[in-house]
Amino acid sequence: MATTEQLLKPITLPDYKGKVDPDWCPGCGDFGVLAALEKALVDLQIHPFNVVTISGIGCSSNLPGYIGTYGMHTLHGRALAVATGVKLANHDLTVVVTGGDGDGFGIGGNHFIHTMRRNVDLLYLAMDNQIYGLTTGQVSPTSSIGMKTKSTPHGSVEPPINPISMALAAGATFIARGFSGEQKHLTELIKQGLKHKGFSFIDVFSPCVTYNHDNTYAWFKQRVKKLEEDPTYDATNWLMAAERSQIWGEVIPIGKFFERNDLPSLDQAEPVLDEGGPLAHRKLGIPPEIAREFVTELM
């Protein structure tokens, strides 16, 4: 039981420890995402009981079981829809969504687009390993052309989607790309994403050491270049972000692509939430005078 004393105590990493340790393969990029997320939450001194971590299904989607917040490990592809419901029901909660590239951009693609359009106030960490890990290595929506997987033994012929430019087109208000092998940088991005009021999307390269032998740590280390190191880059400039989002090859930009803070998030835009606090804690039912009005309309 949390006493006042406990609530006043500084929040430290052990407060975020989950009930069990991750069972990801040793070396899996997902360890780095979990570590950076915990670090960011501690840095911002957010209480674990005020956080809900929500995922779909996949290796990466196992994350909520490994963190000491409230959690929902939902259905493959559905985390963003569930999370929208949670946030609207209790907008005082910090909502974090995690999951894989298949989960978010494949089976969950429709929710991805619409959650961005609505500017739902949550942090979405896509743990992008360009492969279906949990189902033992099939092609994913972010796999490169030519990539050999169990379902594309002769090499994929389909071009991948570009999550960053998709997010820009769909109207996301915070868009970034991180790399699990760049802990400090990733932690910083997550902190910014948590602080952003609105939909924050971070596409995180999170290598699958077991099934993706193309896009390895070493492969990324050679290529990633931080946008923050370019003094000419302006993350408030949508066109510039759109241009950088197209760069993929010898150099792959990471960092904050875009942020705008002039649009209301869905909970701010919805007048039902203007007064009265979170819906989940409001009194149930209809006041008698309003009920009378509803019946009178029918007479």
Next chain:
Amino acid sequence: MRHTFAVSIGGAAGQGVATPGNIFARIFARRGLSVQAYNAYQSIIRGGHTFLTIRTGPDEIKSFGDKIDLLIPLNQDTIDRHLNLLGAGAAVVYNGDTIKPGKAADGVRLCPLPVSQLNSNSRNKVEQNTLCVAAGLSMMGVGFQSLAEVLTQQFKKKGDAVVNENVESARSAYQYATEHFEPFPRPLPMTEKPQAVLTGNMALAMGGAAAGVKFYCAYPMSPSTGVLHWMASHARKSGIMVRQVEDEIGVVNMAIGAAQAGCRAMCATSGGGFALMTEGLGMAAMIETPMVVIDVQRAGPSTGVPTKTEQGDLWQMLGAGHGDYPRAIATPTDILDCFKIIPEIFNLVDKFQCPGIVLTDLLLSEGTGSVDPKELNFNVPIDRGELITAPDGVSGNYKRYLITESGISPRAIPGIPGYTHTVATDEHQEDGVLISDEFTNPVKRREMMEKRQRKVQGIEAAVPPPKLVGPRNADVTLIGWGSTKGVIEEAIELLADAGITASHLQIRWMVPLHGDAILDELRGAKHTIMVENNFSGQFARYLRGETSFVADGHIRKYDGEPFMPHHIVEAIKEQLAGKTKLSVPMHEIMV
């Protein structure tokens, strides 16, 4: 015999069949009369043929009946289709300038209105519909004042000039009818109790508001969209979050998210949308988060007939989602019951932490009926079960899925210190930790399955079993479910007039079914007949599967239209005469 009066208005979609329908319904209900209305229409916005029947009377009206007393055709097509179905005593009021009637049966009165002449004093031509309504009311013996009031209310927003024009033209049509047409032999009575008029969809939505629904979301799909419309237009006043979502998969998942966070959450759809929701229902069951989905049946399979009714989704509800899990399925029996059942099922699913389904159909959802306004009581009991919404000082080592005798475990919502836990669609142990991947555990898996399934007994005990109405030794015992209650009751009255006694068992809860109680109620029945608005006898097959009960006969209908009382009466007569065990009545009205 009871005194009833039925008026039908037909025309092309877009010609304004609904407005005169609403005017009649309102006037009848304000006179304290009972009203039932059913609109036979097609899935187009303009054109086609729409046929609205409103039936009224001083006693409870239970169906839209068998016969029409007054026909108002708004176009030639309508009179061509329906004139030959009218019997002696009926009247037709129509625009004599544009519509040419064919041959009517003996005793059918043709009452042409000289519409352009009656309209000569108004600048903007008043709709022929309004003039026909006025003439009809004169013939029914309804004073003009009640029409003037409704017209004033209707056109108030358009200004006094429009109000006056409509009222004056209506008055001239009313007077013309008084002078030229013979009134109906029995003037429409009046009672002291004005009624409220609403559709089943409105009743479902209002039931949700009464139950304390704080989150409603949907993707539009006929014939359930009316719930979304009521919710959206009353959201601000009721403090309900209403969202239109990208698809029904999103709908069910969003509702579950809101429910998990602590709201009562509801959504409505029809069969196709429900199909997309089934994986989500399994999630609600697995993570033990209560929420309610309404399925409003239309004629299937697939896109089917979006504007026609059927009871064809029962097996879809029974089998929705993979694996075994507890669920509740209620089938409201009339429009008022659409209102009452929602708070009931919310209390049930909150207590047992499982998904609830309300299974209804177009006949109720888009049908209009009157109810005693006192019955729309929003002050309903609310029981949220074992829900933890505030820190209470007793937590520590909280187990969301604590194994208990009832199968119910205390449910903490996110945001409460001391209760952090993760819910998962993977099989889990008492504290929520997965036992599906690295640590599969047959003992724990069995325990958790049994824990969840123990709730089934609790649900059964919490819901009253169905009761037979009428004598056990009746000549025939009719078994129906959901929306067929009214038409079966009316058929039973008609059978009594013909000297045939009948009893009636109407099913309101599909799950829990109470199979043993049903067998007790049916013990000794002389001749059992099941009435269903579908092809294969979905309920008959379910009841047989659960209880081995086999009925003596069946009456089914799957042409998209609901039963009319005489369909059931004639089918029973032929079955009691031993002519057949399966009757499929023909729908005589072509719409």
